[in-house]
Amino acid sequence: MAAGPPTHTATPASTAVFPVAQYDLPGTLASGQAFRWQLTDLGWTGVIGSLFVRLRADEFSIEAETAHPVTDWSWLRAYLQLDLELAQVLRTFPDDEPMRTAVAACRGLRLLRQEPWECLASFILSSTKQIVQIRQIVGLICERFGEPLQALPGHSAAYAFPTASRIARTTEAELRACRMGFRAPYLLATASRVAGGQFDLAGIGNLPLAVARTELMSLPGVGRKIADCVLLFAYGFPSAFPVDVWVMKALRQLYFPRRRVSMQRMHRFAATHFGPWGGYAQQYLFHYMRTHRPSKLK
């Protein structure tokens, strides 16, 4: 099964190559910040906005292909955050043993810049779910409620992430049929508020971090952790520091090995200890714990 050269019957596709340094594309796409990327034998495939995208990477570049003509690739540069100087970010991390270990173990790990609604909805579905299950649920709602898209030859059908108004027009039963359980009423209610214009997702990015967080937490099914994920992964607030069970265990184990620390104190510690790019540091700790010491939890 090969991609094959473009034929006269196919929609003209586009290809672009971006030089990169210190960019671990597979690690980044699989690190639990986005849930739609899949590794196929032709590369990593996913959907950004309403475009099917295939990515391939080597040490020095990322090659992107779309099923439709593209001349302006700025949307992809933004999604992959290609203009970020990773070295300058790493330099702001605290110079301590846990951080050095995590950075060494996750060379080239990056943060993506995702579309706010997709990010918000995905993380509402993430609560107390393993990443594989989140991917499955997200896949189901895309198949059932997302707009069909043209994929590149050799790839299975692709769908856009369903809009808030489309989700708002579903029923709780339809959503539960996507295996999301008790998260269904949360997603439905939040989609209704966004689609109905009672909540301004587009304006969140212009607010100060604390205000933006409070706003997001007013949505059904959105607490501190999910709000921080959206602030970090979609709006790019670099100091937003999501604390989930993995990060909590990492912080306890690495920084407070023999002391009981509450969630609130941990947030205070994180805010002061990890600096202006704390969110980035958090992703290194999260990914390090998940990929390098899964058995050392507890």
Next chain:
DNA sequence: TACCAGGAGAGCG
């Protein structure tokens, strides 16, 4: 089989 998962919200003391 038992335990746990990128939690949130309600109820309680």
Next chain:
DNA sequence: CGCTCTCATGGT
């Protein structure tokens, strides 16, 4: 406040 319980489902 801060703690505990429940919620639904499937992976390991």
